[in-house]
Amino acid sequence: MPLVSSVFLHKGEEPVLSGNIGVCNVFFAHCNLQCVYCQNHQISCNALVNEGWEKSVDDVVSLITPILDTGVRTLGFVSPTHQVVQMVEIIEALHQKGYIPTIVYNTNCYESVETLRELENVVDVYLPDFKYVNNRLGLIYSGVSDYFDIANLALKEMYRQKGTSLLLGDDGLAEFGLIIRHLVLPSHSAESVDLLNFLADEFSPRLHISLMSQYYPPSGLSLPKSIDRVLSKEEYSKVLNTMEALGFRGWAQSLESADCYRPNFNSNEPFSL
Numbered sequence: 001m002p003l004v005s006s007v008f009l010h011k012g013e014e015p016v017l018s019g020n021i022g023v024c025n026v027f028f029a030h031c032n033l034q035c036v037y038c039q040n041h042q043i044s045c046n047a048l049v050n051e052g053w054e055k056s057v058d059d060v061v062s063l064i065t066p067i068l069d070t071g072v073r074t075l076g077f078v079s080p081t082h083q084v085v086q087m088v089e090i091i092e093a094l095h096q097k098g099y100i101p102t103i104v105y106n107t108n109c110y111e112s113v114e115t116l117r118e119l120e121n122v123v124d125v126y127l128p129d130f131k132y133v134n135n136r137l138g139l140i141y142s143g144v145s146d147y148f149d150i151a152n153l154a155l156k157e158m159y160r161q162k163g164t165s166l167l168l169g170d171d172g173l174a175e176f177g178l179i180i181r182h183l184v185l186p187s188h189s190a191e192s193v194d195l196l197n198f199l200a201d202e203f204s205p206r207l208h209i210s211l212m213s214q215y216y217p218p219s220g221l222s223l224p225k226s227i228d229r230v231l232s233k234e235e236y237s238k239v240l241n242t243m244e245a246l247g248f249r250g251w252a253q254s255l256e257s258a259d260c261y262r263p264n265f266n267s268n269e270p271f272s273l
Helices: 057-068 081-096 113-118 135-142 147-162 189-202 233-246 255-259
Strands: 004-010 023-028 074-078 102-107 125-128 166-168 174-183 208-212 249-252
Touching: 004 057, 023 057, 023 081, 057 081, 074 081, 081 113, 102 174, 113 147, 125 147, 135 147, 147 174, 174 189, 189 233, 208 233, 233 249
Parallel strands: 023 074, 074 102, 102 125, 125 174, 174 208, 208 249
Antiparallel strands: 004 023, 166 174
């Protein structure tokens, strides 16, 4: 049975995903990583139990279809790694009802290559958040000792499937491709620069990058001093300048985004923009 915390129209995604209308996003509860700074900690913490999250496939479909009926044609699944089987069941149920939305797979990139291969003909757009350029940071902040090793292999598989192209429909919305997100963490701009250089050297500087400055320390979480603050202008500019110098295509955020992307999953509209 799917564990789904929220299904709602989200207009805060990359322009090629949301356009003017928005994306129908399905937020799964729990996560295969337990990042100490997770902005979605109200639903991602594996120790949390909420009977309202337990929904049948039909229940989830009944929440999705009214949004798609408004003209939204992009369906995003957020943190789907641990519920891939349920995600595929939801997509198949939608297909049976005649709905064929563009499927966006929004992942933390801590994925198995075998699973990604099975999704090749299911997922239209991969949206991985490639978090760290080394295993040390993955252990400190996400509790796994092999983040970079696993994420690197996963990204190679996504790249094999989609390449650097981002195919857009007549309405300017993405229909096929790969967009790599990266959240710049305070005190770690040097590591973000290394990450971008790695992507350019090992993959291609023609990749589409969404460079995020929206980090903030969520209230109620005990954080290391190094990340217990928002990002500085100097830190983000350093990484953004590297992205531009390397020739990546993509998107940047304003520093004010740290005040906008502060979800409250106790609300029917978790994100206020």
